[in-house]
C-alpha cells in the first residue's frame with residue numbers, strides 16, 4: 001500500500017513551510033542539543049539545520065521535495081526506527097503522530113532512541129472553539145479517533161511539559177488552523193490539498209459551499225469578524241516536551 005503522503009503530498013512544499021514563530025518555539029527546546037532525529041519529517045519543515053541531524057520519513061513523494069539543506073533522510077516509519085538505543089540527543093516530530101499506524105509503538109521507539117528529550121508538536125483533539133469546525137462537525141469525531149489524546153501521549157512518554165502553540169494570523173505553514181483569520185483561503189482547493197483533514201473527511205465540498213455562501217452574505221463576518229482584532233489564537237496546537245535526562 002502506498003504511504004498516504006504519496007497520494008496527498010504532491011504539492012506539500014508549496015503550501016506547507018516552516019512558520020518562523022512556531023519554529024522559534026520548537027527550536028527553543030533544542031538549544032542544548034548536539035544531535036537531532038526528526039521523525040515524520042516530510043519535506044523538512046522546522047528542522048534545526050545548523051545542528052547535526054537525521055530525518056525519518058515514509059513517503060517517497062515527500063522525500064523528493066526536501067531541499068538540499070535539510071537533514072539526510074532515511075525512508076522509514078516511527079514504529080520501526082533503525083537506530084540503536086539513545087542514538088540522538090533530541091528526537092522531534094511535528095504534526096505527524098495522527099498518521100502513524102501504531103502511536104504507542106511509535107512513541108516507545110522515539111523514547112528508545114532519544115538520550116535527553118522528545119519534542120512533539122501536535123493538536124489536542126478535544127479542543128473545540130475553532131469556527132471552521134462548525135462547518136466540518138465531523139472533524140472532532142475524526143480527530144478523537146485518529147489523533148492521540150494529550151493524556152495518552154504523556155502516559156507513554158512519562159512526565160511531559162505541555163506548552164501551547166498560538167497560531168499567528170498570517171501563519172506561513174498551511175495546516176488546518178493556519179487560516180483562522182483568512183477564511184477565504186479554505187475555499188481554494190490548492191490550500192485544502194495540503195491539509196490532510198480534507199482528504200480524511202467526507203463531504204467537505206458541501207461545507208465549503210456553506211462557507212462561501214456565509215462569506216458572501218456577511219454571515220461569517222457577523223459571527224466571527226471579531227477575530228480580526230487578534231494576531232495570535234489558541235486553537236489547541238501544542239508542544240509536548242518529555243525530558244529523559
Ligand SMILES: C[S@@+](CC[C@H](N)C(=O)[O-])C[C@H]1O[C@@H](n2cnc3c(N)ncnc32)[C@H](O)[C@@H]1O
Pocket residue numbers: 003004005016039040041042043044045046056057058059062076077078079093094095096099100101196
Ligand atoms: C502533516 S505531515 C508533517 C510533515 C512535517 N513534520 C512538517 O511539519 O511539515 C505528516 C508526515 O508524517 C509522515 N508519516 C506518516 N506515517 C508515518 C509513520 N508511520 N512514521 C513516520 N512518519 C509518518 C507523512 O508521510 C508526512 O510526511
